[in-house]
Amino acid sequence: MTIKGFTGPDVPVYAEIKDCIRCGMCLPTCPTYRELGQEMDSPRGRIALIKAVADGRLSLDDPDFTLHMDRCLVCRNCETVCPAGVNFSHLMEDTRSQITRSAGNGRSIQERLLRFVILGQIFPYPARLRLLGGILRLYQRSGLQALVRWSGILQRLPGHLDSAEALLPQLSKDFFLPQPEEMPPPPVYPIRRVALFSGCIQSLIFADVNRATARVLAHNGCQVMAPPLQVCCGALHSHSGETDLARDLARKNLDAFAAAAVDAIIINAAGCGAMLKEYNHLLHDDPVYAARAEEFAAKVKDINEFLADLPLVPPQGRLEWTVTYQDACHLAHAQHIREAPRQVLRSIPGLELIEMVEADYCCGSAGIYNLVQPELSQEILQRKLGHVIDTHAQVVASPNPGCALQIQSGLRQKGLSMRVMHPVEILDRAYRQPAAN
Amino acid sequence: MQTATWMRELGRIFKPEDLLTSRAEMLVYEYDGTIFRELPGAVVFPRTTGQVVELVQLCRRANVPYVARGAGTGLSGGAIPAKNGLVVSFTKMNKILDIDIPNRRAVVQPGVINLDLKNALQPYGYTYAPDPSSQKVSTIGGNLAENSGGPHCFKYGVTTNHIVGLEVVLTDGQVMRTGGKASKSPGYDLTGLIVGAEGTLGLVTEITARIISLPEYTMTMLAVFDNLRKAAETVSAIIAKGYTPATLEMMDRNTIRVVEQVVKAGYPTDAEAVLLIETDGLQDGQQRVMQDISALCRSSGAREVRMATSEAERELLWRGRRGAFGSLAKLRPNVYIADGTVPRTRLPDVLDQVYAIGEKYHVTIASVFHAGDGNLHPNIMFDAQDAEETKRVFAASTEIQKVCVAAGGSITGEHGVGIEKREDMLLQFTTEELALMHRIKKALDPEGLCNPEKILPVLTGGV
Numbered sequence: 001m002t003i004k005g006f007t008g009p010d011v012p013v014y015a016e017i018k019d020c021i022r023c024g025m026c027l028p029t030c031p032t033y034r035e036l037g038q039e040m041d042s043p044r045g046r047i048a049l050i051k052a053v054a055d056g057r058l059s060l061d062d063p064d065f066t067l068h069m070d071r072c073l074v075c076r077n078c079e080t081v082c083p084a085g086v087n088f089s090h091l092m093e094d095t096r097s098q099i100t101r102s103a104g105n106g107r108s109i110q111e112r113l114l115r116f117v118i119l120g121q122i123f124p125y126p127a128r129l130r131l132l133g134g135i136l137r138l139y140q141r142s143g144l145q146a147l148v149r150w151s152g153i154l155q156r157l158p159g160h161l162d163s164a165e166a167l168l169p170q171l172s173k174d175f176f177l178p179q180p181e182e183m184p185p186p187p188v189y190p191i192r193r194v195a196l197f198s199g200c201i202q203s204l205i206f207a208d209v210n211r212a213t214a215r216v217l218a219h220n221g222c223q224v225m226a227p228p229l230q231v232c233c234g235a236l237h238s239h240s241g242e243t244d245l246a247r248d249l250a251r252k253n254l255d256a257f258a259a260a261a262v263d264a265i266i267i268n269a270a271g272c273g274a275m276l277k278e279y280n281h282l283l284h285d286d287p288v289y290a291a292r293a294e295e296f297a298a299k300v301k302d303i304n305e306f307l308a309d310l311p312l313v314p315p316q317g318r319l320e321w322t323v324t325y326q327d328a329c330h331l332a333h334a335q336h337i338r339e340a341p342r343q344v345l346r347s348i349p350g351l352e353l354i355e356m357v358e359a360d361y362c363c364g365s366a367g368i369y370n371l372v373q374p375e376l377s378q379e380i381l382q383r384k385l386g387h388v389i390d391t392h393a394q395v396v397a398s399p400n401p402g403c404a405l406q407i408q409s410g411l412r413q414k415g416l417s418m419r420v421m422h423p424v425e426i427l428d429r430a431y432r433q434p435a436a437n
Numbered sequence: 438m439q440t441a442t443w444m445r446e447l448g449r450i451f452k453p454e455d456l457l458t459s460r461a462e463m464l465v466y467e468y469d470g471t472i473f474r475e476l477p478g479a480v481v482f483p484r485t486t487g488q489v490v491e492l493v494q495l496c497r498r499a500n501v502p503y504v505a506r507g508a509g510t511g512l513s514g515g516a517i518p519a520k521n522g523l524v525v526s527f528t529k530m531n532k533i534l535d536i537d538i539p540n541r542r543a544v545v546q547p548g549v550i551n552l553d554l555k556n557a558l559q560p561y562g563y564t565y566a567p568d569p570s571s572q573k574v575s576t577i578g579g580n581l582a583e584n585s586g587g588p589h590c591f592k593y594g595v596t597t598n599h600i601v602g603l604e605v606v607l608t609d610g611q612v613m614r615t616g617g618k619a620s621k622s623p624g625y626d627l628t629g630l631i632v633g634a635e636g637t638l639g640l641v642t643e644i645t646a647r648i649i650s651l652p653e654y655t656m657t658m659l660a661v662f663d664n665l666r667k668a669a670e671t672v673s674a675i676i677a678k679g680y681t682p683a684t685l686e687m688m689d690r691n692t693i694r695v696v697e698q699v700v701k702a703g704y705p706t707d708a709e710a711v712l713l714i715e716t717d718g719l720q721d722g723q724q725r726v727m728q729d730i731s732a733l734c735r736s737s738g739a740r741e742v743r744m745a746t747s748e749a750e751r752e753l754l755w756r757g758r759r760g761a762f763g764s765l766a767k768l769r770p771n772v773y774i775a776d777g778t779v780p781r782t783r784l785p786d787v788l789d790q791v792y793a794i795g796e797k798y799h800v801t802i803a804s805v806f807h808a809g810d811g812n813l814h815p816n817i818m819f820d821a822q823d824a825e826e827t828k829r830v831f832a833a834s835t836e837i838q839k840v841c842v843a844a845g846g847s848i849t850g851e852h853g854v855g856i857e858k859r860e861d862m863l864l865q866f867t868t869e870e871l872a873l874m875h876r877i878k879k880a881l882d883p884e885g886l887c888n889p890e891k892i893l894p895v896l897t898g899g900v
């Protein structure tokens with residue numbers, strides 16, 4: 001095989017590759033290394049392979065290269081522990097972009113098709129997403145789902161249809177639309193004006209989390225609006241190496257939010273938040289959008305982060321719940337937000353927060369990872385579930401829809417009744433609880 | 438070597454998922470924590486001692502060199518393979534086999550990560566004492582091969598003091614068991630021979646380690662000095678008075694400044710040196726000991742002594758020490774961690790000489806080290822891409838080792854000789870002493886296939 005190197009746009013920055021001093025401190029925090037025990041599936045190994053391609057010692061099209069790059073969850077657990085400050089996610093996203101652009105890459109036809117349909121044809125278009133959501137909702141409510149699961153037909157079809165189906169969550173009764181009708185009445189004397197980034201998955205599956213977010217913000221003196229033309233944030237695309245699609249989506253969002261004169265842009269999905277905060281990096285050499293992306297990114301705040309910075313209106317109602325909090329990778333490792341959600345939960349009278357072991361270890365969900373790497377994703381999930389279950393909490397608080405789905409489906413398979421909720425939903429519940437005396 | 442028969446034979450011993458041979462796979466087993474590298478011909482992951490035995494016999498028949506590998510965090514090139522040789526990775530032999538509290542022993546496979554063992558022992562109120570800074574990552578197999586140390590090894594002893602029994606696959610495929618759970622064993626100390634041998638005398642497949650009960654109470658303080666020499670003299674003074682703190686760690690000015698830039702542990706950036714001192718044991722009387730040590734620090738020239746009064750304060754003081762290496766690593770592309778020991782009373786003089794060497798070679802030295810053990814770690818920051826600078830770094834390192842040996846110390850305290858300090862062995866040992874080591878190596882590994890060309894320099898005139 002001739003050796004093919006990195007070319008064109010999104011070449012991993014050589015100076016950043018060289019930041020890795022090969023100390024190995026990242027190995028045990030990497031879920032794929034923990035599961036597989038081999039260096040190719042560790043952060044250090046992945047960087048070494050990226051360097052080998054950059055140095056002309058390995059071909060970009062080598063199927064092993066694609067395999068080990070695609071096995072990475074981009075969970076960024078490695079970044080938190082790296083003493084040398086390696087910016088791993090940038091390296092990985094650029095590398096995947098290179099792989100995607102290379103016609104000879106080692107991905108299977110099925111996987112390319114899956115990527116094309118999901119990432120290229122569905123997620124960028126809110127209307128198509130809603131249509132698909134509507135069909136799925138019908139599928140669930142008509143009793144067809146029960147029939148299909150009973151028949152076991154999906155296990156006999158190619159691809160990973162059965163694992164995808166198992167992940168299917170209960171879709172929201174009413175999808176959330178970024179429209180004025182969805183917004184709670186503004187406070188009489190608003191102290192801040194904020195815009196809600198409603199997210200694509202969040203609007204279909206966790207519409208109530210969006211509604212809870214808006215109510216909680218209003219309760220804390222914010223006037224909330226949601227620009228109607230917003231689209232998917234592009235995180236799934238960016239992690240998967242579909243960087244050009246991610247850029248298109250980012251530009252659309254910058255346009256959608258351009259007119260909103262707000263103090264902050266609030267996001268309640270950790271994965272989307274991490275992406276939005278990196279729009280400046282994503283569009284850094286875009287002549288038209290670079291400056292606007294900079295301004296936009298600076299305004300993005302995760303809902304937990306935003307609430308913890310406020311003098312939070314203390315809930316009057318009690319919730320006698322035991323709750324364990326799961327640090328979503330894209331909140332803890334990507335945005336370095338760990339205390340804020342705990343602070344929000346602790347503000348609720350009666351609520352007992354129980355820490356789980358390895359709260360910031362990945363759950364294996366990672367965007368579409370659980371669809372393209374189902375076995376590995378399941379193994380990683382089992383480790384997480386063990387820690388979750390050991391807490392005996394009634395509720396698992398998770399700040400990211402992907403993690404919530406993954407953990408929920410794992411609990412369901414085990415026949416457990418633990419509920420998964422967003423911290424802001426729990427706070428909203430406390431606000432709506434009658435005041436304790 | 439990648440001939441078809443050889444591969445077929447390997448395939449008979451190992452399942453496909455435990456045997457790597459592709460180009461990409463070889464590229465990630467060519468390195469460890471150093472800047473050395475060499476491409477192996479294959480990598481295998483044994484899961485049983487039986488597989489290791491078959492493997493060693495096969496290598497002998499095929500005349501292929503092999504090297505054991507743990508986590509690959511070694512700092513002297515110990516796990517670097519011979520060209521086209523075989524890497525034997527122990528990461529899949531990672532089970533804790535037995536925790537025996539009444540006998541105070543734990544039996545583990547070599548791939549168990551140091552901290553995983555500690556975590557498993559904690560619920561019983563026990564621990565495994567050696568605590569290299571790499572404890573979250575490095576394996577017990579690697580630790581014993583390098584005879585690793587750490588901050589708590591001043592009081593509790595280094596790895597060799599905690600390994601009491603081994604199962605070793607010798608180079609002819611024989612399985613040798615040494616020591617065991619009993620506290621004494623007659624004859625030559627074969628366990629001691631294998632510990633610290635850097636994987637050159639056989640492959641370790643099972644380890645019996647001593648475990649100790651967790652201390653009831655711990656106290657931590659930071660002593661701040663305006664003079665490095667005084668700090669070093671204080672170390673000897675404390676020990677001479679009969680105190681045995683659990684740790685006696687020292688950091689110099691350059692380290693303090695870098696640490697404060699990166700992790701912000703609250704160390705005073707205008708200090709010339711700090712000592713991090715911790716005592717542990719029974720709560721009874723410990724307060725008084727700490728007060729005595731604190732008074733001693735002041736009378737030896739400390740300008741300030743800070744006692745941690747809460748777990749949070751203690752954590753903060755340690756954060757600086759733990760974050761030291763990482764902080765240094767952020768500043769320049771590479772950090773060379775020099776490593777030598779001296780009798781601790783010689784620390785003040787030797788440190789002076791070390792900084793003079795730094796100036797002579799125009800390299801920045803930042804020291805953070807186990808002062809209680811007299812184990813120096815002058816870290817030299819550099820860029821390995823710059824060949825000229827790299828040359829100066831190694832020259833400075835060699836000179837530092839000479840100084841250590843001249844002071845009655847050794848060229849390495851805990852990182853091992855490996856490839857890196859092979860030639861430097863000549864600084865410390867006579868040809869006769871080295872010839873004896875060669876004879877031991879030859880007796881245990883006549884074919885020279887077990888981690889060859891490490892530790893022992895080639896002697897002119899042969900052995």
Ligand SMILES: Cc1cc2nc3c(=O)[nH]c(=O)nc-3n(C[C@H](O)[C@H](O)[C@H](O)COP(=O)(O)OP(=O)(O)OC[C@H]3O[C@@H](n4cnc5c(N)ncnc54)[C@H](O)[C@@H]3O)c2cc1C
Pocket residue numbers: 022023024025469470504505506507508509510511512514515516527547568569570571574575576577578579580581582583584585586587588635636637639640641642762851852888
């Ligand atoms: C950031 C950092 C901090 C460090 N801090 C310390 C410290 O504080 N103290 C300290 O002492 N060291 C320290 N080290 C060095 C290193 O971590 C230790 O030498 C460690 O013991 C190596 O363990 P490993 O599992 O990574 O072994 P490897 O690097 O994989 O191997 C080391 C040696 O052990 C041999 N070996 C491994 N397994 C076996 C086996 N089963 N049988 C026979 N031989 C075997 C190998 O052949 C090799 O020669 C540090 C390293 C780094 C990168």
Ligand code: SF4
Pocket residue numbers: 019020021022023024025026027043044047078081082083084085086
């Ligand atoms: S911790 Fe950072 S520097 Fe060390 S090996 Fe991992 S990525 Fe490289």
Ligand code: SF4
Pocket residue numbers: 029030031032033041042043046071072073074075076077078079088
């Ligand atoms: S991002 Fe996550 S999966 Fe990828 S290398 Fe880092 S720790 Fe491993």
